[in-house]
Amino acid sequence: MRVEIWSDINCPWCYIGKARFERALERFPHREAVEVVHRSFELDPRAPQEARPVVPLIAAKYGLGLEQAEAAEQRIADNAEAEGLAYLRSGRDAANSFDMHRLLHFAAEHGRQAELLDALYRANFAEERSAFAPGRLAELAVEAGLDGAEAARVLADPDAYAEAVREDEATASAMGATGVPFFVLDRRLGVSGAQPTETFTAALEQAWGSRTVVPLVAVGTDENGGGDGGSDTGSDTGSDTGEVCGPDGCAVPQR
Amino acid sequence: MRVEIWSDINCPWCYIGKARFERALERFPHREAVEVVHRSFELDPRAPQEARPVVPLIAAKYGLGLEQAEAAEQRIADNAEAEGLAYLRSGRDAANSFDMHRLLHFAAEHGRQAELLDALYRANFAEERSAFAPGRLAELAVEAGLDGAEAARVLADPDAYAEAVREDEATASAMGATGVPFFVLDRRLGVSGAQPTETFTAALEQAWGSRTVVPLVAVGTDENGGGDGGSDTGSDTGSDTGEVCGPDGCAVPQR
Numbered sequence: 001m002r003v004e005i006w007s008d009i010n011c012p013w014c015y016i017g018k019a020r021f022e023r024a025l026e027r028f029p030h031r032e033a034v035e036v037v038h039r040s041f042e043l044d045p046r047a048p049q050e051a052r053p054v055v056p057l058i059a060a061k062y063g064l065g066l067e068q069a070e071a072a073e074q075r076i077a078d079n080a081e082a083e084g085l086a087y088l089r090s091g092r093d094a095a096n097s098f099d100m101h102r103l104l105h106f107a108a109e110h111g112r113q114a115e116l117l118d119a120l121y122r123a124n125f126a127e128e129r130s131a132f133a134p135g136r137l138a139e140l141a142v143e144a145g146l147d148g149a150e151a152a153r154v155l156a157d158p159d160a161y162a163e164a165v166r167e168d169e170a171t172a173s174a175m176g177a178t179g180v181p182f183f184v185l186d187r188r189l190g191v192s193g194a195q196p197t198e199t200f201t202a203a204l205e206q207a208w209g210s211r212t213v214v215p216l217v218a219v220g221t222d223e224n225g226g227g228d229g230g231s232d233t234g235s236d237t238g239s240d241t242g243e244v245c246g247p248d249g250c251a252v253p254q255r
Numbered sequence: 256m257r258v259e260i261w262s263d264i265n266c267p268w269c270y271i272g273k274a275r276f277e278r279a280l281e282r283f284p285h286r287e288a289v290e291v292v293h294r295s296f297e298l299d300p301r302a303p304q305e306a307r308p309v310v311p312l313i314a315a316k317y318g319l320g321l322e323q324a325e326a327a328e329q330r331i332a333d334n335a336e337a338e339g340l341a342y343l344r345s346g347r348d349a350a351n352s353f354d355m356h357r358l359l360h361f362a363a364e365h366g367r368q369a370e371l372l373d374a375l376y377r378a379n380f381a382e383e384r385s386a387f388a389p390g391r392l393a394e395l396a397v398e399a400g401l402d403g404a405e406a407a408r409v410l411a412d413p414d415a416y417a418e419a420v421r422e423d424e425a426t427a428s429a430m431g432a433t434g435v436p437f438f439v440l441d442r443r444l445g446v447s448g449a450q451p452t453e454t455f456t457a458a459l460e461q462a463w464g465s466r467t468v469v470p471l472v473a474v475g476t477d478e479n480g481g482g483d484g485g486s487d488t489g490s491d492t493g494s495d496t497g498e499v500c501g502p503d504g505c506a507v508p509q510r
Contacts, residue, residue, distance in 0.1 A: 110366055
């Protein structure tokens with residue numbers, strides 16, 4: 001079973017929701033059979049590259065005073081800590097996350113996406129030093145087990161994995177996701193937001209229970225390669241074969 | 256969109272069906288958004304490690320004379336060549352494929368599964384030298400861009416990735432697959448056997464058209480973190496939050 005999680009690294013509810021989902025996954029009896037994939041979703045594709053302190057950004061976004069914005073950030077921090085997550089109580093910043101998403105797609109190709117995602121969240125939410133400091137992403141890539149020189153090349157080329165990021169975002173949009181985190185189980189069940197762990201447990205159970213229900217477009221034919229398989233495509237190739245090999249051998253074509 | 260293909264490397268219809276599917280994929284307008292994953296399916300888990308010539312195996316399996324078995328193998332070769340595939344007209348052999356499947360899971364972790372699968376098919380169906388010759392798998396791993404020493408370690412440890420192979424096989428069995436190739440598109444549509452390219456095209460179009468239809472287990476709440484989200488889990492945690500961050504900012508918890 002595959003769980004895709006659309007997230008942004010700038011999104012505290014993604015950080016918190018991921019922890020809640022992971023708690024559900026830890027308790028899920030079939031957890032070994034669950035693959036988790038990060039999908040890209042930029043909250044603000046027009047955000048500048050330079051990091052800015054988060055509290056004034058919150059204030060500007062909601063039309064709040066700085067004190068109220070600070071209180072909001074502290075309540076989010078409380079929620080994170082309630083999940084056992086480290087959270088930088090002051091000085092957190094934010095910037096454009098496009099490069100992080102590109103790097104996560106590069107990491108996926110090398111089997112290191114989960115490690116890099118954890119490193120990025122930790123750097124962005126829990127560490128004094130900004131995740132957006134010069135050179136920091138390449139360092140985090142190395143911490144995640146990636147080749148530093150290769151990662152630097154990916155970061156230096158703005159087109160590298162850009163299409164993969166945009167494709168993820170287009171899919172989220174087509175699914176109607178307007179915010180993150182957004183969880184999709186085997187493309188048959190969705191969960192929106194940092195839901196309680198119990199909701200993730202229910203979703204995992206529901207998706208698992210229905211995971212083998214897959215209708216066939218066209219059924220394979222008998223061992224003679226003829227039979228009644230017949231595709232539903234209205235194909236006019238004259239071929240209705242769907243030959244298989246099974247425990248008793250392979251279909252043997254008559255022609 | 257993700258297409259999972261259950262196959263065995265010993266299975267000529269898997270080799271042929273893969274080519275037919277790939278032709279459909281090449282012509283598919285959204286091909287860049289399609290990820291293809293190999294899934295393991297051993298036709299004969301009890302096959303010996305030592306390679307044996309294929310024609311006598313076919314004869315024994317079907318109770319055919321050697322000449323008839325040879326003719327059957329030639330007809331399969333004709334079908335392969337009709338798809339533009341190289342096929343060894345004589346001397347093809349077969350053996351246990353468990354190690355190949357384990358190695359394919361290792362390759363997946365390193366982003367080299369497609370390359371290794373192609374190398375294995377080529378070695379098994381098109382090359383004079385047996386894919387089962389001593390040391391050949393480690394060589395093919397290197398040709399596919401994997402680290403040779405790491406691949407050798409995986410091959411030397413019979414438990415490495417064994418669980419992943421068995422999990423794939425259990426999933427195929429739960430889906431009712433009794434033969435391969437078996438194609439599953441986004442876990443919502445299946446194609447059994449080496450169907451004509453047109454059938455794969457129809458399946459890709461059908462799965463693409465329905466790919467964004469994902470019901471939600473629980474809908475995210477409004478920006479105040481309250482709202483009417485409500486999970487369907489009967490949770491008694493007292494929390495009905497499903498907080499999200501969106502283009503307009505993040506949910507701010509009241510507590």
